Amino acid sequence: MKHxxxxxxxxxxxxxxxxxxxxxISFFMVPIYTSILSASAFGVxxxxxxxxxxxxxxxxxxxxxxxxxxxxxxxxxxxxxxxxGSVLTGFGFMISILSGIVIYSMGIKYWWTxxxxxxxxxVLNHFQNFARGMDRIRxxxxxxxVVSVVNVLSNIVLMxxxxxxxxxxxxxxxxxxxxxxxFLFFAGEFWKFWDKNLVSKSGIKEMLVYSMPMIPxxxxxxxxxxxxxxxxxxxxxxxxxxxxxxxxxxxxxxSTAFALFQxxxxxxxxxxxxxxxVSKIYSITFNVTLNLLLLGSGVMVSIIKIxxxxxxxxSFFKAxxxxxxxxxxxxxxxxxxxxxxxxxxxxxxxxxxxxxIWGTIINIALSLALIPLLGVHGAGIxxxxxxxxxxxxxxxxxxxxxxxxxxxxxxxxxxLGYASLTSIVYLNDALIFAKIIIILLMAVVFATYLKSAxxxxxxx
Numbered sequence: 231m232k233h234x235x236x237x238x239x240x241x242x243x244x245x246x247x248x249x250x251x252x253x254x255i256s257f258f259m260v261p262i263y264t265s266i267l268s269a270s271a272f273g274v275x276x277x278x279x280x281x282x283x284x285x286x287x288x289x290x291x292x293x294x295x296x297x298x299x300x301x302x303x304x305x306x307x308x309x310x311x312x313x314x315g316s317v318l319t320g321f322g323f324m325i326s327i328l329s330g331i332v333i334y335s336m337g338i339k340y341w342w343t344x345x346x347x348x349x350x351x352x353v354l355n356h357f358q359n360f361a362r363g364m365d366r367i368r369x370x371x372x373x374x375x376v377v378s379v380v381n382v383l384s385n386i387v388l389m390x391x392x393x394x395x396x397x398x399x400x401x402x403x404x405x406x407x408x409x410x411x412x413f414l415f416f417a418g419e420f421w422k423f424w425d426k427n428l429v430s431k432s433g434i435k436e437m438l439v440y441s442m443p444m445i446p447x448x449x450x451x452x453x454x455x456x457x458x459x460x461x462x463x464x465x466x467x468x469x470x471x472x473x474x475x476x477x478x479x480x481x482x483x484x485s486t487a488f489a490l491f492q493x494x495x496x497x498x499x500x501x502x503x504x505x506x507x508v509s510k511i512y513s514i515t516f517n518v519t520l521n522l523l524l525l526g527s528g529v530m531v532s533i534i535k536i537x538x539x540x541x542x543x544x545s546f547f548k549a550x551x552x553x554x555x556x557x558x559x560x561x562x563x564x565x566x567x568x569x570x571x572x573x574x575x576x577x578x579x580x581x582x583x584x585x586x587i588w589g590t591i592i593n594i595a596l597s598l599a600l601i602p603l604l605g606v607h608g609a610g611i612x613x614x615x616x617x618x619x620x621x622x623x624x625x626x627x628x629x630x631x632x633x634x635x636x637x638x639x640x641x642x643x644x645x646l647g648y649a650s651l652t653s654i655v656y657l658n659d660a661l662i663f664a665k666i667i668i669i670l671l672m673a674v675v676f677a678t679y680l681k682s683a684x685x686x687x688x689x690x
Contacts (some may be wrong), residue, residue: 231595234622241312241367241493241494241497241498242490242495243491244368244371244494245367245370245490245491245494247403253332255378255379255381255382259381259382259385260479260541260542261541261542261543262385262389262390263275263399263648264476264543264545264546266389266390266395266541267395267396267399269468269469269472269473269546270467270468270469270472271395271396271472272404272475272476273463273468273469273470273471273472273474273475274340274396275337275396275399275400275475276344276459276471276472276474277459277460277463277471278340278344278347278400279403280459280624280656281344282347282348282351284483285326285344285348286348286351286352286355286449287347287444287445287448288327288445289322289325289352290318290319290322290352290355290548291318291322291438291441291442291445292441292442292444292445292448293315293318293319293356293437293438293441294315294319294352294355294356294358294359294360295359295441295444295574295630296314296315296339296437296438296440296441297311297356297359297360297363297437297439298311298359298362298363298496299363299440299574300363300365300377300437300440301359301362301363302365302497302500307493308364308423309423309424309425309428309430310415310425310430310433311363311432311437311529311604312360312420312423312428312626313423313424313425313428313429314429314430314433314434314437315356315360315426315437316356316424317429318434318438319352319353319356322349322352323349323352323353324349326345326346326348326349327345327346327349327350328345329345330343330345330346330348330349331345332346333572333576336345336571340400343400343401343403343404345676346404347400347403347404347407350404350407350408350410350411351407353411354373354377354407354410354411354414355412357373357414357418357420358370358373359564360412360418360420360423361373361414361418362443362493362496362497365497366418367493367494367497369414369417369418370493373410373413373414373417373418375408375410376410376413377381377407377409377410378406378407379505380406380409380410381402381403381405383408384398384402384405384406385399385402387400388401388402389402397672415658421585429620431520440579441579443579443580443582443583444579444582444583446583446587447579447582447583447586456559456588456595456669457593457597458474458593458597458601458609458612458613459471459474459475459609461594461598461601462474462601462605462606462609465601465602465605466601466605466612469678470606470690472604473546473548473549473552474549474552474606474609475549476542476546476549477549477551477552477553477556477606478556479558480530480534480537480553480556480557481557481559481560481577484523484526484527484530484557484558484560484561484564485563485564487526488523488564488567491519491594492564492567492568492571495515495568495571496571496574496575499571499572499574499575500575505577507529509632509633509635510631510632510686510687511514512572512632512634513633513634513635513636514683514686514687516565516568516569516634516636517636517637517640517641517679517683518679518680518683519565519568519597520561520565520636520644521566521593521637521640521641521644521675521676521679522642522676523561523564523565524561524641524644524645524647524648525644525669525673525676527557527558527560527561527648528644528647528648528651528669529669530553530557531553531554531557531648531651531652531655532651532654532655532665532669534550534553534554534655535550535655535659538550538553551607552606552607552609552610554655554656555607555610555613555614556610556613557657558610558614558648559610559613559614559617562614562617562618562620562621563613563617565617565621566585566589566617566620566621566624568622569624569625569628569634570582570624572624572628572631572632573624573628578631578662581627581660584627585620585623585624585627586620587656588619588620588623589616589617589619589623590616592612592615592616592619593612593613593615593616593617594612595612596608596611596612596615597609597612602613637679640676640678640679643675644672644673644675644676645669646676647669647671647672648672650668651665651668651669656666
């Protein structure tokens with residue numbers, strides 16, 4: 231038990247050290263973006279990122295998820311995994327480039343970015359997931375640093391020095407991902423894993439049986455997470471989408487921090503699944519994750535106004551209004567992602583789609599109903615409800631093979647604390663002492679659970 235948690239903590243630390251730089255660099259570039267790009271231009275850039283994320287699992291056939299999962303199996307031939315994955319990634323790469331060129335030649339602005347950015351993202355994800363599957367997490371983490379540093383340097387040159395605005399921002403995405411691919415290829419010596427003689431239809435088919443059921447899941451996950459942006463664009467306009475994108479930067483900070491843990495947990499979860507006390511380990515990890523997310527969100531929402539005053543230009547300041555509900559959306563999204571790991575470990579990927587589709591239906595239905603009435607606030611509410619529904623359904627469905635015991639009392643108190651902080655921020659943000667007291671009480675509740683969890687872990 232202690233070995234599992236030590237490994238999880240160690241891997242998380244490595245991801246944090248490597249990707250922490252990525253997180254900080256990306257986060258603190260926002261003031262530059264908001265000072266150069268208009269709300270509409272920022273909204274366009276956000277939609278392009280969203281489009282690429284939507285197309286990524288479709289064009290790749292989601293093969294990089296199989297590359298990661300197969301890589302964790304020690305008995306599998308690593309050269310065969312890399313070679314089979316590379317073939318499908320290569321096809322996706324060519325399709326992306328050709329499609330981008332053809333559609334751009336038809337006069338559809340910025341599609342060249344989608345084509346080249348998507349193509350490079352395919353290769354980058356393939357290389358990164360192979361590195362993770364091989365347990366080369368330092369290499370994986372460093373690739374993120376390379377991408378972020380090159381992106382910042384490109385932004386400085388193209389947006390600040392040469393003043394190319396949105397075009398410079400988009401070109402920076404292409405350049406930084408290209409450098410990430412080159413770094414991984416040479417630093418990881420990936421050419422040594424390529425063997426055309428190991429490419430086989432049976433091997434590719436086996437991997438696709440695992441990865442393809444997750445394509446509709448990823449697509450519907452995108453709908454659950456990002457379809458509201460398109461509805462905002464239709465009913466509110468590009469400026470509304472720009473405010474939504476800026477407001478989402480704060481929850482993204484929380485989600486990125488969670489991703490550092492999630493990357494490590496996906497590796498540890500495979501080993502944990504073989505442990506006789508797997509349900510207790512999952513329960514402790516789940517409850518710690520959920521309550522830590524709520525505590526972190528409480529701290530963020532308590533300082534959001536003063537932070538946004540210095541973080542963005544005055545024209546974007548009103549975006550703070552949408553942060554509290556979007557933070558709650560991020561919490562439920564991360565919880566559902568945590569529960570999604572159990573499907574990947576058990577190789578029951580078909581269940582992912584069944585659960586996600588309910589969240590998608592709820593999110594889109596509520597978005598269509600609420601955004602015309604409440605504007606951007608409607609998008610936040612629909613997202614929070616959608617991901618909460620996914621979390622509840624997954625918690626029930628995964629209980630068939632892993633019984634996760636949720637500490638409902640602790641979680642309810644943490645949610646109450648977050649709701650109280652949100653109310654103060656909206657009604658009277660000057661009540662600083664009240665906010666401090668609530669945060670301290672939330673910390674005490676969390677510490678109390680940690681103490682009881684430690685006793686359980688020691689008994690396993």
